[in-house]
Amino acid sequence: MASEPYAEPGLPGGNPEAGFPPAPAGVRTAGRSPWYLAYRRLLRNRVALFFLAVFVLIVVFVLAAPLWASDVAHTGPNKTHTLEKIEVNGEIKEVVEPSGKPIGPVWFGADGKFFLGADGHLGRDEMVRLMYGGRTSLEIALAAALITTLLAVVLGLMAGFYGGRIDTIISRVMDVLWSFPVVLLGIALGTALAVGGLKIGPLELSGTSLWIPILIIGVVYTPYMSRPIRGEVLSLRKKEFVEAAVAQGAGPLRIMFVELLPNLLSTIVVFFFLNVANSMLLESMLSFLGAGVQPPNSSWGTMISDGFDLLYSSPVLTIIPGVMILLTILSLNVFGDGLRDALDPKSKVRLEAHLGKAEPEGTAV
Amino acid sequence: MARFLVRRLVGMVLVLFAVSVIVFGIFNVIPNSNPAQGIAGKNATPTLVKQVEKEFGLDKPLPEQYFTQMKLIFTGELISYNSRINVDDRIVEGIPVTVSLCVGAAVLWMFFGILFGYLSATRQGRFTDRALSILALTGISTPVFLLASVLLFLFTYKLEIFPNGDYVGITEDPLEWANHLILPWITLAVLYVGFYSRVLRSNMLDAMNEDYVRTARAKGLSERQVTTRHVLRNSLIPIVTLFGLDFGALVGGTALVTESTFNLPGVGQYAAESASGLDLPPIMAITIFGAFFIVLFNVIVDVVYAYLDPRIKLGESAQ
Numbered sequence: 001m002a003s004e005p006y007a008e009p010g011l012p013g014g015n016p017e018a019g020f021p022p023a024p025a026g027v028r029t030a031g032r033s034p035w036y037l038a039y040r041r042l043l044r045n046r047v048a049l050f051f052l053a054v055f056v057l058i059v060v061f062v063l064a065a066p067l068w069a070s071d072v073a074h075t076g077p078n079k080t081h082t083l084e085k086i087e088v089n090g091e092i093k094e095v096v097e098p099s100g101k102p103i104g105p106v107w108f109g110a111d112g113k114f115f116l117g118a119d120g121h122l123g124r125d126e127m128v129r130l131m132y133g134g135r136t137s138l139e140i141a142l143a144a145a146l147i148t149t150l151l152a153v154v155l156g157l158m159a160g161f162y163g164g165r166i167d168t169i170i171s172r173v174m175d176v177l178w179s180f181p182v183v184l185l186g187i188a189l190g191t192a193l194a195v196g197g198l199k200i201g202p203l204e205l206s207g208t209s210l211w212i213p214i215l216i217i218g219v220v221y222t223p224y225m226s227r228p229i230r231g232e233v234l235s236l237r238k239k240e241f242v243e244a245a246v247a248q249g250a251g252p253l254r255i256m257f258v259e260l261l262p263n264l265l266s267t268i269v270v271f272f273f274l275n276v277a278n279s280m281l282l283e284s285m286l287s288f289l290g291a292g293v294q295p296p297n298s299s300w301g302t303m304i305s306d307g308f309d310l311l312y313s314s315p316v317l318t319i320i321p322g323v324m325i326l327l328t329i330l331s332l333n334v335f336g337d338g339l340r341d342a343l344d345p346k347s348k349v350r351l352e353a354h355l356g357k358a359e360p361e362g363t364a365v
Numbered sequence: 366m367a368r369f370l371v372r373r374l375v376g377m378v379l380v381l382f383a384v385s386v387i388v389f390g391i392f393n394v395i396p397n398s399n400p401a402q403g404i405a406g407k408n409a410t411p412t413l414v415k416q417v418e419k420e421f422g423l424d425k426p427l428p429e430q431y432f433t434q435m436k437l438i439f440t441g442e443l444i445s446y447n448s449r450i451n452v453d454d455r456i457v458e459g460i461p462v463t464v465s466l467c468v469g470a471a472v473l474w475m476f477f478g479i480l481f482g483y484l485s486a487t488r489q490g491r492f493t494d495r496a497l498s499i500l501a502l503t504g505i506s507t508p509v510f511l512l513a514s515v516l517l518f519l520f521t522y523k524l525e526i527f528p529n530g531d532y533v534g535i536t537e538d539p540l541e542w543a544n545h546l547i548l549p550w551i552t553l554a555v556l557y558v559g560f561y562s563r564v565l566r567s568n569m570l571d572a573m574n575e576d577y578v579r580t581a582r583a584k585g586l587s588e589r590q591v592t593t594r595h596v597l598r599n600s601l602i603p604i605v606t607l608f609g610l611d612f613g614a615l616v617g618g619t620a621l622v623t624e625s626t627f628n629l630p631g632v633g634q635y636a637a638e639s640a641s642g643l644d645l646p647p648i649m650a651i652t653i654f655g656a657f658f659i660v661l662f663n664v665i666v667d668v669v670y671a672y673l674d675p676r677i678k679l680g681e682s683a684q
Contacts (some may be wrong), residue, residue: 179660286506311514318514322515329508
């Protein structure tokens, strides 16, 4: 971490032309962009940086899946080894015992094969599955969070900027979505689509496509983000810079995306990390209940679902993917919190995100 | 007040109508999920499928099917496609389970959430605060089924202290009832303890800078009186709001995963079962039931909020 941010050579504080000595730390804030200041604040938050590193490590871990599979484990995520035997530290062991109990973690006992053991009566390599499953989980979480963010920003901007009838329509639709029990809606959509797939015009998705959970999760979380955005737009559009833009003859699109959007960026960034965490949690829940990722794909959620049946004989099968989900979400939450503090120390975005519509229907007098 | 209630009631009916139409749509517009085929079985002949369609009224136009279905829900005559059990009866059976689970968890999370939040705020920046913050964030990030698995493995398998899931009615045996529900209560409460303690902490820290707190100190009140009577009491108002919304959502469907992992025959587990069998009638009824709770608790929260904070006037919308 950079030690004293404002005392670096070549970056003197104060006014260099007048030859003043460097100003004490924190003084040279004038002339710095808010993003630079936030970046410096973030650099000082060691906890947040540590958890960012954890998240990066997890991403590297899942990206390394093909390498591990081909060069270390010499197997694929869906390859079964039911009747095979392996040599662990010179001893010959069965991958799956006749009783159906899979082999436990052997670490490097078999040169990296079955590092975390096998995954049940099919005898698939748990480590390889963990890496590939993590890919699926992260892909879904990131893609769903992007969809949520895009929908929420566009809808929130439109509702807040236009007001009137457009606002009423968007807000009512969001009300209905918001009144849905999230998990129930996810399950209903997930199971129905898993059977039939989806066909809208030229777009055709099979029942096992990963786009189905992505779309479901992306849509389901939209109201939780669009509401706070709408609220922020409502207060922003009364500001002078919007008036100035109107006076200059700027059209609605220009005002929304050139004038208002940059002011929403810090909220959007913070929400995005929250969305990734929430999406991952919902994906794992849906997959656990059989309404998310469908075979042959697997994710950490489906791995837990498979492992849960063997909870008492092989608890690692449930606990390892569960801990991976926990670590990913924890790192995103802590980093997101730090980012929030750095971007806007006074903001309560995370509270609003959970409250959604908690803004009571009444006005403070 | 009366006007407010009427308006919210109308809104509630409209929302429930929209919710039911959407659920109906999900199961009817999506291709290849012809319920008659599902009921008749995989190898059914086309004539059998036709017969089933006729029996369940599936050959009628969609709007008509929708209204028959809604009428059956509200007259309590709705029959599940797959098991031919009366849906409303099964939901009514599940309600005490779900409510027992949610109420017990709510008591736990309110107690510990407020306690931890209070401790965190009054010891801001010190070890207690840091430790509790880490605990809270871990709690928020823990998937329900991971916690459930660890608890089940440790306490029912290794140590054999608690029974493995299942439900015993409170009227049958109150002790067994609690004994069976302790692990599910803890599982469900952890997430909310984390969240509520964070929210309360940040509210209390804000409130400590308010003028009325300075006034209270100037009057010569003890620090304890200032934090409990003035800071805590005012900071609890948003917590009450949150509680109402979360409790509504919990009864309305969020408790589903906990019910499934602990094998509690509540409303949520019924929903999960029906969904995996593509059984439309129970899903429709349960979603409407869930949405009803969510909307109901929204209204209750607004009323309670106005009562707790007299500056809020009901019925004057913010727009």
